[in-house]
Amino acid sequence: MRFLKAILFFIVIFSFNACENSTSKKEKKQIIKPVVISTWNHGLVANELAWELLINGRSALDAVEVGVKTAEANPDVQTVGLGGFPDREGKVTLDACIMDQNNNCGSVAFLQHIKHPISVARKVMEETPHVMLVGEGALQFALAQGFKKEKLLTEKSKKAYEEWLVNSNYKPIINIENHDTISMLALDENGNLSGACTTSGASWKMHGRVGDSPIIGAGLFLDNEVGAAAATGMGEAIIKTAGSAMVVELMRHGKSPEAACKEVVERIYKIYKNAPDLEWLQVGFIALNKNGEYGSYCLRPGFNYAVQTKSLDNQLMDAKYKIK
Template sequence: MIGRRKFIKAGALGASVLSVSEFLASCTRVSDNSRTVNKPIVVSTWDFGVAANQAAWEILKKGGKALDAVEAGVRIPESDLANATVGKGGYPDRDGYVTLDACIMDENGNCGAVAALEHIQHPISVARMVMEKTPHVMLVGEGALQFALANGFEKENLLTPESAHAWENWLKEKKYEPVVNIENKLFNAEKLPGNRYNHDTIGMLALDTLGNLSGACTTSGMAFKMRGRVGDSPIIGAGLYVDNEVGAATATGVGEEVIRTVGSFLVVELMRQGLAPRDACREAVERIIKKKPETAKKIQVGFLALNRNGDHGAFSLQKGFTYAVCDQRQRDLLVDGDSVY
């Protein structure tokens, strides 16, 4: 189904409209091999990407690095207690533990990740520290927590009263099966703080004024997952991939299917072959359908891509996948991604 573009009423960002000097300094559109490059730009998954993009834009509009922008951006939903799928306040696993996954990748191919991390509100910042301070790419579980605490992160209880209440209700039936856009169906948003429940993973991709790309991806994973389950979000090549010569991609939805197709890497490689971001995302979605056609009808998986020219696009299995865009032309654009079903 073809998606529709729509504008959200400008709110908090109205005060951040650039002055003429800032506009010129940030080099909105410059020529690159006879093509115009839309930079800086940041895109991110789901409705809560609008607020996340605002934080990233504060860095990008001043000529800051894409890497700094994506970290700052995804920290917003990580600390939003009204978001039960990312960071603090995320729904726990079936044993009542909140475990977080995240990864980050820069323009040089450097990357860091954490998985099954407990007690730390901002896993994306721990992932960046893994990238910058260790010879490794990923730390998990107790080792990731030990590393975070040794580097000054504060240990805290991530299980909010709202999440604990939802878990207790789930225990009555213990039904565990993926549901398309599950968060909208699990929550009674009218009774929750801010009435802002959206969907799962936030993946963010940014292109800065120097023409460099970076990406970040962070989640609390499937609600009431099996203890120890890790999805695609912290896995480089699955939940996120960046190639500065081509573009970047991120994924959202049922991580197991993204992992099976190495989805984000696939999207970037398809862009390398000449496909536009939307078309590359669509091909990745169709690979999932070819492998598991019956499963694909029951789950949601979406891909979001940004190429080195600042072009963006998305595609998903089911309708309802949205992504947010922020550049010099619009601060809070929300786009309905196209879908198969």
């Protein structure tokens, strides 16, 4: 009997130590922070400003807002904010959303005359009981919050619109005119995630069209216990799969950021693969998990993203893709 008790005692002790060692190994997994990742080459400039905030102890929320505002204010980025390509009626309409580590989020859609919709979205999050404001209501709210009306249609974008009017042919051109939404994800020194997404939407769209960018779960989603994801590309395809939310859920179940992005892109491809005009479709995702691991994947070549960490200088990387 004593012999059996002794064996049982050693089994218990061994199991406890094995469990403790396993837990210890998990706890020792290196967490990379801070990290900032954003879409397209204008993400390089956005990352620079966001990074300055992150390394000085500011929140991921502040970083992503300040970061994407660089594209909103740049008239040469003709798919975001000031100078964005107009809709088919010649009006620049903007969409944006923002989300913090506590699952608070704010969004504006079909907003006109305001250069920084991302900051209006943050005000929606922080100053109202709502998540999304649209159109005239969003404009009224922005003006009440102290934002100023501005002319957003620049001469450069107006000229492009007038040239388009000659044939009025709505056919998106991938990676060039319709898909340069800027999305940004950040992990700060406190281990908290935030994300932002802002765009002027598809060029020459129908007046009133809203894509994925202001929709929480489509253009942007995060869970502070798991990770964050954001999208760029043809919004209708991303909305149909709740793209960013699905990327986060796949990371929850153990997928790496890149593998999670890849699976959602493949779901989108499955929906559209028999479409007669597949050549116009591009979608891409970026993802960042709680450990600071990042990844991306897109449907076809041409999508790139910018990343910065303490060990990696701000770099532009080409995403892996499905269609060769």
